[in-house]
Amino acid sequence: MRLILVRHPQPLVAPGVCYGSSDLAAAPHDVARVHAALLASASIPPGTPLYSSPLQRCTALTSLLGAHTLDARLAEMDFGAWERRSWDDIPRTEVDAWAADLACYRPGGGESVLQVAERVAAFRAELLARHSGAACDGRARGAHEVAIICHAGTIRLMVALEAGLQGGLPLAEIALRAAALPHKIAYGETVILEAAA
DSSP: OEEEEEEOOOBSOOTTEEOTTOOOOBOHHHHHHHHHHHHHHTOSOTTOOEEEOSSHHHHHHHHHHOSOEEOGGGSOOOOGGGTTEEGGGSOHHHHHHHHHTTTTOOGGGSOOHHHHHHHHHHHHHHHHHHHOSBOTTSSBOSOSEEEEEEOHHHHHHHHHHHHHHHTTOOHHHHHHHHHHSOOOOOTTOEEEEEOOO
């Protein structure tokens, strides 16, 4: 199954602020830009099942694309007490503690990368069970493509899950690999992933 993963438009937040699971609005001009780009490229064919993080920087775009399903498992990582704080104001000792235990440390008392990986993996498994496979007569019973509007962290986890699960890696190792991936997913960028059950 092909997963069409789209990062949300740019949120209305000052540069250098930690905003993980904070429910920030998206910049209207960027919502329009990303929507127009998706329409022009026909990246999401009509009738494609559409899923979205419930955070408004995602739903601002999803609501323009048609019928969709919101799923909280697609939300960005919860940084707890770090949310909406400048990265420069977060004590270096806390950032270093996270760097020393990327998979299990809970920044700001929020979620660990492993906890986020668990919920994203559960979403992926349910999605594949719902939309892939064949009916008794050999015809496909599900969608061949699914579009997901979500966050850079969620996309990095989906990419790491695909490679890691096929390689038989434990979820903790997959979470570490996702955390180590460079953050190079632009606002509105589309990442195509071929998912195997």
